[in-house]
Amino acid sequence: QVQLVQSGAEVKKPGASVKVSCKASGYTFTSYGISWVRQAPGQGLEWMGWISAYNGNTNYAQKLQGRVTMTTDTSTSTAYMELRSLRSDDTAVYYCARGVLKDWFDPWGQGTLVTVSS
């Protein structure tokens, strides 16, 4: 079955960087892209951006431009999301999800909690 498995929880200090991984299985990795979505505690969903696993093209949310980088490793069917210059309001659960840009996402990874605290 199609599955996305994410890396474990992280605790970071303000100003640091975090890199979350998302390993895909059960489908041809390069046939889809991966979106990243985050959810602050008790809040709604926020789209962060998307990367094509076929050619590495990216589309980032304007709010995060310059702080986020999304990459893929097709040899291991893994997508990565790096967020830099972390602030306390970056504390959230970060999800990866399989999808085509502009369309729906399915399935989603289990989520990775990133806590930013001094």
Next chain:
Amino acid sequence: SYVLTQPPSVSVAPGKTARITCGGNNIGSKSVHWYQQKPGQAPVLVIYYDSDRPSGIPERFSGSNSGNTATLTISRVEAGDEADYYCQVWDSSSDLVFGGGTKLTVL
């Protein structure tokens, strides 16, 4: 920027029909997707392209989209349908947008 407006909460008795709306300027011209999120879990796609159901989603879930409002309808509501529901669209000026979410309570 493009804004999607959902009611914060909807309550319904078991066996009745729940309707969750998603308002946006001329949303009828866009493709709307819906997700269900239960506490502590990742979101799950329940409706895509306005009214299509992924495999494994019960026929009780349906969707429509016209004018300035898209609607997720859940018929014969069960206790297990209690969750947060989010609508999502792509807008050329705002990229990908989620609604604020609606908490469905089964009375």
